[in-house]
Structures are given as structure tokens and as C-alpha cells.
Amino acid sequence: MDKPLLEVEDLSVTFKGAHRTVQAVRGISFSVGREKVGIVGESGSGKSLTGRTILKLTPKAATISARKLSFDGIDLLGASERQMRTIRGNRISMILQDPKFSLNPLMRVGEQITEAYRLHHKVGGKEAEARALAMLEAVKIRDPARVFKLYPHEVSGGMGQRIMIAMMLIPEPDLIIADEPTSALDVTIRQQVLSILDELVTRRGAGLIFISHDLNLVADFCDRVLVMYAGRIMEDIPARELRNARHPYTRALLDSLPRLDRQTDMLQVPSRDPAWLDGPTLQSGSRA
Amino acid sequence: MAPQPIDQAGGQGLRAWLAAPVPSSPFQARMQQLSLKWWRLRANPAAMFGLAIIVLIALVALFAPLVATHDIYAQDLTNRLQRPSGAHWFGTDELGRDIFSRLVFGARITLYIALLTAVIAAPLGLIIGTTSGYLGGWADIVLMRIVDIFLAFPSLVLALAFVAALGPGIDHAIIAIALAAWPPIARLARAETLSIRKSDYIAAVRLQGASPLRIILGHVVPMCIPSVVVRITLNMASIILTAAGLGFLGLGAQPPSPEWGAMLASGREFILTNGWIAGIPGLAILITSLAFNLFGDGLRDILDPRHG
Amino acid sequence: MSASDPAMAGNRPAALTVSHLSIVFGRGASALKAVDDVSFTLGHGEAFGLIGESGCGKSTVLRALAGLNSEYGGTIAFHDREVPHKRDKAFFRRVQMVFQDPYASLHPRKMVQNVLAEPLKIHGFDRPQERIDEILTAVGLGPSFRYRFPHELSGGQRQRVAIARALIIEPELLLLDEPTSALDVSVQAEILNLLKQLRRDRDLTYLMVSHDLAVVTHLCERVAMMSEGRILEEMSAADVRAGRAQEPYTREFLEASVGYRPIA
Numbered sequence: 137m138d139k140p141l142l143e144v145e146d147l148s149v150t151f152k153g154a155h156r157t158v159q160a161v162r163g164i165s166f167s168v169g170r171e172k173v174g175i176v177g178e179s180g181s182g183k184s185l186t187g188r189t190i191l192k193l194t195p196k197a198a199t200i201s202a203r204k205l206s207f208d209g210i211d212l213l214g215a216s217e218r219q220m221r222t223i224r225g226n227r228i229s230m231i232l233q234d235p236k237f238s239l240n241p242l243m244r245v246g247e248q249i250t251e252a253y254r255l256h257h258k259v260g261g262k263e264a265e266a267r268a269l270a271m272l273e274a275v276k277i278r279d280p281a282r283v284f285k286l287y288p289h290e291v292s293g294g295m296g297q298r299i300m301i302a303m304m305l306i307p308e309p310d311l312i313i314a315d316e317p318t319s320a321l322d323v324t325i326r327q328q329v330l331s332i333l334d335e336l337v338t339r340r341g342a343g344l345i346f347i348s349h350d351l352n353l354v355a356d357f358c359d360r361v362l363v364m365y366a367g368r369i370m371e372d373i374p375a376r377e378l379r380n381a382r383h384p385y386t387r388a389l390l391d392s393l394p395r396l397d398r399q400t401d402m403l404q405v406p407s408r409d410p411a412w413l414d415g416p417t418l419q420s421g422s423r424a
Numbered sequence: 425m426a427p428q429p430i431d432q433a434g435g436q437g438l439r440a441w442l443a444a445p446v447p448s449s450p451f452q453a454r455m456q457q458l459s460l461k462w463w464r465l466r467a468n469p470a471a472m473f474g475l476a477i478i479v480l481i482a483l484v485a486l487f488a489p490l491v492a493t494h495d496i497y498a499q500d501l502t503n504r505l506q507r508p509s510g511a512h513w514f515g516t517d518e519l520g521r522d523i524f525s526r527l528v529f530g531a532r533i534t535l536y537i538a539l540l541t542a543v544i545a546a547p548l549g550l551i552i553g554t555t556s557g558y559l560g561g562w563a564d565i566v567l568m569r570i571v572d573i574f575l576a577f578p579s580l581v582l583a584l585a586f587v588a589a590l591g592p593g594i595d596h597a598i599i600a601i602a603l604a605a606w607p608p609i610a611r612l613a614r615a616e617t618l619s620i621r622k623s624d625y626i627a628a629v630r631l632q633g634a635s636p637l638r639i640i641l642g643h644v645v646p647m648c649i650p651s652v653v654v655r656i657t658l659n660m661a662s663i664i665l666t667a668a669g670l671g672f673l674g675l676g677a678q679p680p681s682p683e684w685g686a687m688l689a690s691g692r693e694f695i696l697t698n699g700w701i702a703g704i705p706g707l708a709i710l711i712t713s714l715a716f717n718l719f720g721d722g723l724r725d726i727l728d729p730r731h732g
Numbered sequence: 733m734s735a736s737d738p739a740m741a742g743n744r745p746a747a748l749t750v751s752h753l754s755i756v757f758g759r760g761a762s763a764l765k766a767v768d769d770v771s772f773t774l775g776h777g778e779a780f781g782l783i784g785e786s787g788c789g790k791s792t793v794l795r796a797l798a799g800l801n802s803e804y805g806g807t808i809a810f811h812d813r814e815v816p817h818k819r820d821k822a823f824f825r826r827v828q829m830v831f832q833d834p835y836a837s838l839h840p841r842k843m844v845q846n847v848l849a850e851p852l853k854i855h856g857f858d859r860p861q862e863r864i865d866e867i868l869t870a871v872g873l874g875p876s877f878r879y880r881f882p883h884e885l886s887g888g889q890r891q892r893v894a895i896a897r898a899l900i901i902e903p904e905l906l907l908l909d910e911p912t913s914a915l916d917v918s919v920q921a922e923i924l925n926l927l928k929q930l931r932r933d934r935d936l937t938y939l940m941v942s943h944d945l946a947v948v949t950h951l952c953e954r955v956a957m958m959s960e961g962r963i964l965e966e967m968s969a970a971d972v973r974a975g976r977a978q979e980p981y982t983r984e985f986l987e988a989s990v991g992y993r994p995i996a
Binding site: 446447448449450452453457623624625627628629630631632633634638642643646647 | 798799800819820821823824825828829831832833836837838839840841842843845850851854855876879880881894897901
């Protein structure tokens with residue numbers, strides 16, 4: 137692996153409240169190359185916030201601090217809002233959980249994809265439209281010309297998410313942040329959407345940050361997994377070795393899942409060690 | 425089993441009692457919730473300003489005989505149309521009566537009208553709105569058409585019609601204003617109920633075998649109360665204005681009663697020469713309405729779940 | 733249909749019998765058949781799971797059984813006696829439900845104590861205070877949670893209160909509508925353990941609806957796969973674990989549930 141796309145060192149996100157200050161992300165370091173990196177954790181672990189912080193889409197009350205937050209040589213921490221706008225969508229894009237909230241309900245699907253492309257590429261309408269149609273085809277939509285003219289409420293959840301992927305990938309970003317992109321989808325549709333995402337990311341050699349609560353899914357889908365708890369990265373481990381993880385928290389999460397392959401009477405309920413709150417990130421498995 | 429008194433915070437006094445992590449009685453739990461709301465209200469200066477004015481007016485109304493400096497009915501034609509001075513803080517009116525004292529007693533009438541209207545209109549609107557929304561079907565159609573009929577008239581016109589039929593007077597004015605004030609509240613309560621009745625917690629009580637009456641009174645109404653309280657507080661301003669309007673038109677409080685609207689009306693003739701006679705009760709109406717509006721806005725911020 | 737496990741419905745007296753259940757939403761041309769001729773039997777003390785993707789009709793079946801929707805065709809019998817479409821109090825006393833989202837199923841302005849006291853009052857139970865303490869202990873919360881409001885509780889704690897509310901009138905059949913899908917995995921483990929323990933301790937019958945195969949087979953001995961309003965097939969949990977499915981759709985669902993396999 138050559139130089140990583142995204143380098144994060146000692147990143148913290150703090151929320152200043154009226155009564156107390158909450159540190160939601162506490163000094164985490166990781167890097168992402170042209171690979172699929174999964175971030176897993178329970179709600180409140182700071183996984184989604186980490187994804188948003190990279191795009192600097194944090195709420196107003198949050199303050200970001202880091203020793204280093206750089207993307208392809210660009211210092212994101214020091215970047216102005218204007219610079220960030222040229223990066224968002226164009227070089228780093230984000231796919232959210234529910235396409236219902238991310239697509240403009242008053243605009244035809246095709247127009248939205250076309251617009252996403254023209255925002256970052258100076259091309260004519262005809263060419264952008266052709267691009268959008270090709271992109272819809274790439275996300276395995278059977279009749280792209282028909283879907284192009286539909287409004288978001290006229291498409292199903294699975295198709296909506298494929299349209300979102302098309303929209304996010306059409307500017308050919310180098311890094312894609314997907315925040316629970318399949319949690320709102322049924323299992324059989326999830327399979328299709330993931331394989332499309334997988335194919336497009338791999339073919340273009342882009343980097344992917346895949347944020348999820350589903351350990352099994354991340355273990356199968358990603359190359360590398362970061363396990364987060366209470367704003368810290370507990371373990372950084374190659375995905376294929378996740379099921380043999382060494383960190384007690386990762387182990388506890390895995391043991392708490394009901395399993396399809398064997399019968400268990402009572403599930404393990406994770407106990408949490410306060411020492412983890414400030415412990416180091418466990419680097420597991422063989423490094424590439 | 426009696427709840428054992430536990431003092432988790434270890435401290436003494438009200439503060440510790442309110443901050444105890446594990447409340448040991450329902451009363452303590454409710455007070456803790458209330459104190460949290462109070463803390464949030466205190467952070468809103470506009471609402472606190474409104475509340476302060478309302479409390480001030482309420483105190484003045486309560487202790488009117490002590491606050492007033494003159495007899496409000498005593499006419500003194502030698503001293504008519506005096507400018508504000510040390511003897512008459514707000515001056516005197518066309519019959520030589522002390523405006524300050526009349527204003528003070530007028531606050532009683534204004535608050536009396538506003539509170540009584542709220543007490544009549546809020547429960548009426550709440551019950552009709554929640555029943556209509558929860559039961560649906562025919563009950564809903566019939567009740568909402570009645571509401572529509574009331575809403576089709578401007579509230580002042582409706583109030584005028586009632587007072588014209590019943591005869592002028594404060595009590596009739598209150599009934600008339602309440603009749604015009606309940607339909608918007610019923611509408612509001614119904615709209616809230618429509619979303620509440622679809623919720624899982626209502627489904628859960630239905631599955632416990634609760635009767636519709638128990639569900640409406642015990643589960644739907646408590647959810648509607650905050651928005652109704654906010655609405656009625658915001659409506660106070662228009663209630664006060666309608667009352668003043670009726671007084672102004674001679675259909676509300678009758679002279680020599682010091683109702684603010686009636687005072688404003690009687691000062692009308694002198695508006696160019698002796699502006700304060702109309703101006704001072706007008707200002708009182710304005711400030712009171714404004715106070716209720718500010719306070720209502722603040723209440724909405726802390727009571728309405730959608731704003732917090 | 734498979735009948736591999738001997739300890740299944742046949743040997744137990746039937747607690748719940750659903751025959752030819754059909755539910756249609758809407759009228760005329762826009763009518764949608766949400767549930768289409770669904771039949772199954774639930775033995776006393778058994779745990780049975782209905783599984784399927786969103787919109788397959790599994791929750792609609794559950795709501796009709798519970799009595800939240802009385803517009804259905806077919807019959808529902810409880811202990812071999814048909815229950816009226818509009819349920820009576822006696823039915824609710826014996827059949828209770830736990831909802832999917834613990835954030836929506838508790839009244840936001842009611843203290844835990846009041847939430848639990850209400851069903852006792854409705855059904856005229858004696859010793860309400862003792863029963864509240866008892867059930868709070870049974871669901872692992874303890875009496876100190878009496879005077880809490882829902883917004884002061886975590887998702888797992890709320891779901892425990894919801895379970896306590898359902899169990900406080902000592903029903904025999906518990907309808908579970910995706911009771912853990914809104915929770916984190918560690919909390920899910922706690923709630924699943926609790927449900928398992930309570931079933932043992934109180935001799936309960938469970939009917940669970942879920943889209944998560946692993947969760948259903950963990951709790952239930954028998955599952956039925958639903959799709960487009962119909963039951964495709966019934967399987968034992970052992971069948972599911974061994975991947976013994978007859979229908980192609982069920983097989984696809986089973987495979988997709990295991991994890992992600994790149995489509996070559």
C-alpha cells in the first residue's frame with residue numbers, strides 16, 4: 137500500500153454544553169488508503185461523528201482538534217469552508233442511512249444525479265445526462281431511462297439507496313464515507329447494494345469508510361476494521377481476522393451476538409472495563 | 425410497602441433533594457422534573473421578563489385597594505383632565521378621577537376576564553378536540569363541523585353577537601369570548617391527538633384493555649396539555665384585546681367600571697388634547713398582551729417536546 | 733413443512749390457532765392484500781417466530797392477533813375458543829405485547845410506577861405496590877426505578893419497563909414485535925437473555941416477529957418464513973441452522989442473513 141489517502145492523528149471532538157462539556161471523540165488516530173475500512177461500534181461510540189468530522193459536517197456546538205487531519209496532502213483542519221465545499225462531494229462523498237432524507241423530494245432522480253456531476257465538472261447538459269444514465273446502469277438499475285424521470289417517492293428503499301450511491305460516486309471521489317448505508321434495507325436487497333458499492337469502489341480504486349453497527353457484515357465486506365467504544369478506537373484489525381479478535385471489547389461484542397451456526401443458551405453480556413477509556417489502540421493481525 | 429427515605433446525595437436541603445439521582449417518592453420525582461423546566465425557563469430572558477410583568481400585574485390586582493391612591497369612583501370636576509403629576513401619577517380623566525387608581529383596579533377586571541375565559545375555553549376545547557380526534561368517525565365529523573361553524577365567524581363578531589343577545593356586561597363578555605376562544609384549541613388538541621393515537625404507547629394501553637374514556641383522559645389529554653397551555657397563554661393577548669374591544673364598543677364592562685378598554689374608549693374624545701387618558705390604558709393593554717406573548721413563547725420552548 | 737423436532741406444536745395443547753387469516757388494506761382498485769390466508773398453531777409454552785422482510789405482513793399478523801386491528805378475515809382461536817374481533821378485557825389479561833421501539837412505546841409523561849400501576853388497576857389486581865416491586869426486580873431493574881420518567885432511561889432500560897408492563901398482569905402469551913431491533917447488540921443480548929429467562933420462570937408462550945434470523949432462532953424453537961402476505965414454509969430452529977430450507981426465497985434469505993458474500 138502506498139501513501140494513505142486520509143491520515144488522522146489524535147482527533148478529538150468536544151461538545152460544549154450549557155452545563156457540561158462532552159468529549160465524543162477522544163484522541164483517535166487512524167489512516168485510510170485505497171481500501172475498505174469499517175468502523176464499528178455501539179450507539180454513542182462516536183463512529184458516525186468521526187465520519188462527519190472528516191467532512192467537517194459537525195454541529196455548531198462541536199469543536200474539532202487534531203494533531204493531523206489530512207486528505208491527500210490537504211490539511212482539512214485548516215481548510216476554509218470554501219475549500220471544504222470543493223472537497224465535499226467532489227473528492228470525498230458521503231452516503232447516509234436513509235435515502236429518503238438525502239434526496240430532494242421535489243427533483244427528479246436523474247436531475248439530481250446530473251446536477252451532482254455538473255457541480256464538479258464543467259460539461260454540457262447532454263454529456264452530464266449521458267453520464268448520469270451510465271451511472272444508473274452501473275448501479276444495476278434495469279431501466280435507467282425510466283428511473284431517470286422518477287421522483288424520489290416513486291422508488292423503493294433499495295433503489296433509492298442505489299440512486300444515492302450513483303449520485304455520490306458520479307463525481308468520482310477518492311474517498312467515500314458510508315454511514316450505515318444498508319441498515320434501512322432488507323437483507324436480500326442489502327446484498328445487492330453492497331455488491332454494487334464493492335464493485336464500484338474496487339474498480340475505481342477509491343477508499344471507503346464503512347460505518348456500521350453490524351460486526352458480521354463488516355467482517356465480510358471490509359478489508360480492515362476499527363472497533364470504537366466511548367470515543368476511542370479499541371482495536372484496529374484486518375477484517376478477515378475480526379472473528380478472532382483479541383481485544384476484550386471486540387470479543388465481548390462478538391459473543392453478545394446470537395449465532396446462526398450454533399445454539400447458545402444465554403448470550404454473553406459485555407462487561408466494560410474503565411481502563412479501556414484511556415487504553416491504547418490494539419493493533420491486531422498482520423499489517424500489509 | 426412504604427418507600428424508604430434514601431438520601432443519595434448525602435446533602436441537606438432543597439437543592440440536594442432536587443438533585444438526588446434516585447427519587448424516593450413520586451412527589452420528589454415530579455418536583456425534580458419541574459425544577460429542570462424552571463432552570464430552562466430561567467435561561468430565557470424574554471420569557472422571564474414576560475413572567476415578571478405578569479406576576480407584577482397579578483400582585484397589583486390582588487392588592488389593588490392598597491396600591492390605589494384615590495377612590496376610583498370619586499368624581500372631582502374641578503380637577504378634570506389633569507396632566508400626570510405628584511398628586512395624580514397618571515393624571516385624571518374627564519370626570520376628574522385618578523387614572524392610576526382606575527388602572528390598578530382595571531387590572532383586576534382584565535385578569536378576571538383573561539383567567540375565567542382560559543378556565544372555560546381550555547378544558548372545553550381540550551375535551552372536544554381529544555374526543556373528536558381519538559374516536560374519529562361520526563363523532564369526529566359532527567364535532568369538527570361545529571368547530572368549523574364557530575371558526576367561520578371572526579371572534580369579535582361572534583362575541584358581539586352573543587353580547588348583543590345576552591345584554592352587555594362583564595360576565596356575558598367572558599362567556600362570549602370563551603365561546604370564540606375554544607374552537608382553535610379544539611382544533612389544536614384534535615391535531616395532536618391524531619398523531620398521539622397512532623403511537624405505540626396508546627396501542628399499549630389499548631392492549632391492556634383500557635376503555636376509550638380512560639385512554640383519552642389518562643393518556644391523550646396529558647400529552648395535549650402542554651401545547652394547549654402554550655396556546656392559551658399566547659391567546660391571552662387576543663383575549664385581553666377582545667375584552668378591551670368589547671369594552672371600547674360599550675358592550676363589555678359598563679361605566680363607571682374601570683375596565684381598560686372602556687377607559688380607552690372614554691379617552692377617545694380627548695386623544696388630541698389630552699392623549700394620556702387614552703394612551704395610558706392603551707399602554708397597559710399593550711404591555712400585558714406583550715408579557716403574555718413573551719411568556720407563552722418561553723413556555724413553548726420548555727413544554728413542547730418538538731422544541732427541545 | 734418440516735416436523736423434525738418432536739418437542740413441537742403437536743405434543744402440546746394449542747394455545748393459539750390462526751386459521752385462514754386475511755387482511756386487506758384499502759378498497760376497490762387500490763386494495764392491498766397485506767396478509768393472505770395465513771394459518772399456524774402455537775402450542776402452550778412454545779416460542780414461535782414469524783420472519784420476513786419489511787412489508788411481508790408479519791407485523792400486520794401480530795397487530796391483528798393482538799386486537800389492534802379488528803378488520804380481518806379468518807379465525808383466531810385462543811385455547812380452542814374463537815376470540816371476538818373486538819377483543820374483551822379477559823383476552824388482554826392473558827395476551828400481552830412488547831413493541832419494537834422502546835422510545836415510542838412508553839408514555840413520555842408517565843413515571844415507571846404509573847405505567848405499571850395502570851394495567852393492575854384496569855384488571856383489578858390486589859397488592860399493586862408489591863407487584864410493581866416484584867416485576868421491576870424480575871426484569872432486572874429493581875424498585876429504585878419506580879419514580880423515573882422514560883426520558884431518564886436508556887433504550888435497554890425502557891424495553892425492560894415495557895416487558896414489565898406486559899408481564900405484570902401475568903399473561904400467558906406474549907407477542908413480541910421485533911423487541912430488540914432498535915437496540916445495540918450488547919443491549920440486545922441482555923433483553924434476549926431476559927426474555928429467555930422469563931419464559932422459563934413463568935411458563936410463557938412467545939410469538940415473535942423479526943427480520944433477524946439469528947435473533948428469532950435464538951429465542952424460538954419454530955419459525956415461519958413470510959413473504960408477500962403468505963407463509964412460505966415452517967421450519968424448526970434446527971432446520972434453519974442447518975440451512976434446510978425448501979423454498980428458493982427462504983434459501984436466499986438464509987444466505988443473505990449469514991453475512992455478505994460478494995456476487996461473483
